[in-house]
Amino acid sequence: MEAFGAYIIDTDKLAREAVAPGSDALREIARAWPSVVRMGGLNRPALAEIVFADPGARERLNAIVHPHVRRLADAAEAYAKPGQIVVQVVPLLFETGYDERCDASVVVIAPENERIARIARRDRLSENQIRARMSSQIDPEAARSRATYAIENDGSFAQLKERTRAVFDALSAS
16 A cells, blocks of 8 residues: 555564564563573564464563554654555454554455465465464454455455555545
């Protein structure tokens, strides 16, 4: 939607900023799981092993990180131009209740096999690791039913762009 003029806030990037060396969130994580902080930085694979094997640990991590991410997102939103549509890219939109902060919610849904292939290419994870992560996320059909708009990502890039443009136009009209 950035190509159409929206101001994008990527909460995945903000989450990385929130746990940067020396940050309050990293100190909180170090208190909870000392073994995942090495040489002043977060060992993401070690933390992932813990939180994707233990839902309680994942909830604890979310309780640490998400308030910091929300604060950073609020600060970033101040840079949007007056009247500009602000799109917050939030991987755990419904799981964390972040959708309640939004005027509208948009989900992009791709077939499961395509999602697995993309994550494997991007993160070099095994299918079992990917499925463990996916099991902690809302079911795509449940997300579709909760979202204001759903964009199907099951075709070409041109189709995805066209579908995204239609949602952007609908948001602009409201």
